[in-house]
Amino acid sequence: MHSSLYAVAPVDRSLEAALRRKIDTKTKPLGALGRLEELALQIGLVRASLAPALARPHIVVFAGDHGAAKAGVSAYPQDVTWQMVENFLAGGAAINVFARANGIGLTVVDAGVAHDFGARPNLVDAKIAPGTANFIEGAAMTAAQRDAALARGAELVRGLAAEGCDAIGFGEMGIGNTAAASLITHCLTGAALDACVGRGTGLDDAGLARKRALLGQALERFDGPRDDALAVLAQFGGFEIAMMAGAMLAAAQARLVVLVDGFICGAAALVAARLAPAFLDYAVFCHASAEPGHQAQMATLGAKPLIDLGMRLGEGTGAAVAWPLLRAACAFVNEMASFESAGVSESLA
Amino acid sequence: MHSSLYAVAPVDRSLEAALRRKIDTKTKPLGALGRLEELALQIGLVRASLAPALARPHIVVFAGDHGAAKAGVSAYPQDVTWQMVENFLAGGAAINVFARANGIGLTVVDAGVAHDFGARPNLVDAKIAPGTANFIEGAAMTAAQRDAALARGAELVRGLAAEGCDAIGFGEMGIGNTAAASLITHCLTGAALDACVGRGTGLDDAGLARKRALLGQALERFDGPRDDALAVLAQFGGFEIAMMAGAMLAAAQARLVVLVDGFICGAAALVAARLAPAFLDYAVFCHASAEPGHQAQMATLGAKPLIDLGMRLGEGTGAAVAWPLLRAACAFVNEMASFESAGVSESLA
Numbered sequence: 057m058h059s060s061l062y063a064v065a066p067v068d069r070s071l072e073a074a075l076r077r078k079i080d081t082k083t084k085p086l087g088a089l090g091r092l093e094e095l096a097l098q099i100g101l102v103r104a105s106l107a108p109a110l111a112r113p114h115i116v117v118f119a120g121d122h123g124a125a126k127a128g129v130s131a132y133p134q135d136v137t138w139q140m141v142e143n144f145l146a147g148g149a150a151i152n153v154f155a156r157a158n159g160i161g162l163t164v165v166d167a168g169v170a171h172d173f174g175a176r177p178n179l180v181d182a183k184i185a186p187g188t189a190n191f192i193e194g195a196a197m198t199a200a201q202r203d204a205a206l207a208r209g210a211e212l213v214r215g216l217a218a219e220g221c222d223a224i225g226f227g228e229m230g231i232g233n234t235a236a237a238s239l240i241t242h243c244l245t246g247a248a249l250d251a252c253v254g255r256g257t258g259l260d261d262a263g264l265a266r267k268r269a270l271l272g273q274a275l276e277r278f279d280g281p282r283d284d285a286l287a288v289l290a291q292f293g294g295f296e297i298a299m300m301a302g303a304m305l306a307a308a309q310a311r312l313v314v315l316v317d318g319f320i321c322g323a324a325a326l327v328a329a330r331l332a333p334a335f336l337d338y339a340v341f342c343h344a345s346a347e348p349g350h351q352a353q354m355a356t357l358g359a360k361p362l363i364d365l366g367m368r369l370g371e372g373t374g375a376a377v378a379w380p381l382l383r384a385a386c387a388f389v390n391e392m393a394s395f396e397s398a399g400v401s402e403s404l405a
Numbered sequence: 406m407h408s409s410l411y412a413v414a415p416v417d418r419s420l421e422a423a424l425r426r427k428i429d430t431k432t433k434p435l436g437a438l439g440r441l442e443e444l445a446l447q448i449g450l451v452r453a454s455l456a457p458a459l460a461r462p463h464i465v466v467f468a469g470d471h472g473a474a475k476a477g478v479s480a481y482p483q484d485v486t487w488q489m490v491e492n493f494l495a496g497g498a499a500i501n502v503f504a505r506a507n508g509i510g511l512t513v514v515d516a517g518v519a520h521d522f523g524a525r526p527n528l529v530d531a532k533i534a535p536g537t538a539n540f541i542e543g544a545a546m547t548a549a550q551r552d553a554a555l556a557r558g559a560e561l562v563r564g565l566a567a568e569g570c571d572a573i574g575f576g577e578m579g580i581g582n583t584a585a586a587s588l589i590t591h592c593l594t595g596a597a598l599d600a601c602v603g604r605g606t607g608l609d610d611a612g613l614a615r616k617r618a619l620l621g622q623a624l625e626r627f628d629g630p631r632d633d634a635l636a637v638l639a640q641f642g643g644f645e646i647a648m649m650a651g652a653m654l655a656a657a658q659a660r661l662v663v664l665v666d667g668f669i670c671g672a673a674a675l676v677a678a679r680l681a682p683a684f685l686d687y688a689v690f691c692h693a694s695a696e697p698g699h700q701a702q703m704a705t706l707g708a709k710p711l712i713d714l715g716m717r718l719g720e721g722t723g724a725a726v727a728w729p730l731l732r733a734a735c736a737f738v739n740e741m742a743s744f745e746s747a748g749v750s751e752s753l754a
Contacts, residue, residue, distance in 0.1 A: 085606040090715025148742025257434040366439025380729035393497025400488040
């Protein structure tokens with residue numbers, strides 16, 4: 057991969073004062089639209105426009121398998137990864153439904169599922185390998201595989217940007233990937249491992265204890281630098297997480313608004329932000345995760361998710377469900393009257 | 406008014422087990438859609454359907470003036486009420502923008518604005534009087550005015566239900582109405598007055614202190630029963646709050662899903678729930694308010710708002726912005742595949 061992938065320029069803040077003025081003169085008390093005002097400002101800066109319109113939202117779901125899944129870190133069998141990809145392709149999964157309901161395009165990517173799908177018209181074949189190696193015993197992937205995944209994710213996003221996409225969300229599917237995300241989160245936030253490990257798709261107490269013990273083993277055998285995002289990504293990351301990190305960086309480079317879903321996407325965002333801190337200018341954190349490690353991610357990234365509906369499904373569903381809020385933020389900036397245009401009196405203060 | 410307005414039947418729970426089964430067999434871990442699952446269950450029960458579709462959402466904004474506004478309980482002059490009604494009619498207010506963005510119908514009602522609008526095609530003239538009396542000195546309205554407002558709100562909703570509306574949200578506009586809502590909230594929740602009084606549209610510290618002192622005076626001169634919702638409504642309520650309470654009760658009677666916005670609507674919901682506790686079966690609390698009294702309302706009603714974006718605008722904007730979540734809840738119940746239909750393996754547990 058080329059190191060140019062990491063070059064993300066901060067947003068140009070020259071429009072900031074004009075955007076704030078436009079927001080503040082709308083017919084509402086100052087600040088009364090709360091986070092929608094912050095969103096509107098951010099979107100205006102990302103799109104470098106006083107009239108930002110996000111007309112072509114898209115969600116890309118990356119699927120990948122994890123060698124560690126067979127060691128017992130998940131409540132579901134590994135086959136569910138490819139079965140759920142089939143469900144995505146058939147249009148019956150939650151992300152299909154929410155993307156349709158909210159007018160969002162959807163692309164499904166095989167980043168490294170341990171299954172042969174054959175040639176499928178709706179599936180992007182970006183398979184790095186049929187699943188990662190078991191990170192409990194050794195590195196999940198080679199440096200070359202990691203770099204290929206990063207580059208492939210970036211390439212995908214550049215294609216979508218060229219087609220006119222202006223806001224992009226990411227989702228994932230991969231049995232065992234909360235385990236990978238927990239390890240990445242522990243390494244890149246410094247939070248205690250136990251505070252980064254949760255029940256995933258629904259482990260019971262015994263399952264959670266086993267998951268913690270296994271992840272402790274994985275950490276013990278890793279003697280590399282724990283604050284090196286690229287090293288950590290190769291050690292523990294899934295192919296879907298690596299591809300998502302590359303996609304996030306390319307999206308920021310292309311000046312797209314980036315919708316970040318929950319815990320797994322948050323791990324990819326940690327990697328992206330470590331490689332290019334300006335990535336955060338472009339990122340909207342959509343949904344709080346029930347996974348405890350999400351709080352560590354948000355604290356490290358200085359972020360607060362838009363909504364918290366107690367969802368813990370992945371697939372990009374938190375981003376899809378939050379999307380209308382971004383649309384609403386653009387709409388008020390573009391369509392609301394100002395005090396002057398509407399002839400409304402301002403505050404007595 | 407007729408006491409039949411208060412007769413709200415609880416939802417019929419005979420479909421509950423079948424709805425839960427349908428939700429639980431969707432291709433997702435059990436409970437993984439969090440509050441969207443609770444919403445789907447509630448909507449299914451309200452609409453008495455295993456395939457609930459909310460196709461005709463509508464928001465009604467009630468505007469009214471408050472005699473107390475001139476005593477200094479607001480940061481804005483009273484004229485802003487009618488000016489904002491003109492803004493609603495011209496389509497330039499936040500509620501217009503959000504209703505359009507999310508495909509929601511909108512009706513604007515003059516419940517008692519201190520202004521002569523003349524005959525206007527888009528404005529429902531339900532004016533009880535040109536503003537309430539100053540509640541600091543005496544009752545805001547007579548019992549007859551209160552009953553007329555309740556009945557008029559109910560009549561409006563029955564008309565919308567007859568036209569096919571299946572989900573209805575309420576909003577309000579009225580300079581000074583956070584003060585009225587604070588008094589109602591104090592009386593009907595028992596929370597301390599200071600915990601029920603906030604900055605409204607943006608009072609500074611001195612303004613907040615003045616507002617608290619004035620509301621303390623209003624309470625002192627009222628020697629009636631503080632837990633009698635109808636008495637409290639007449640003493641302190643705005644016409645828009647009374648009309649909204651009647652509208653809420655009629656909406657529940659008509660088995661509509663009721664979207665409750667923030668603090669002012671919450672005061673109307675307190676009244677509605679006191680008159681007919683089963684009203685809560687139909688109510689979806691949409692947005693947390695920045696007004697401190699909203700917490701007392703939610704605690705008393707046992708409710709938790711869907712979202713908290715720090716909005717404090719009123720007009721029904723919190724309901725309009727939250728609406729896509731209800732649509733998403735219906736969509737997943739109707740469109741998602743089940744484990745069986747998609748051929749996806751279930752949990753190992």
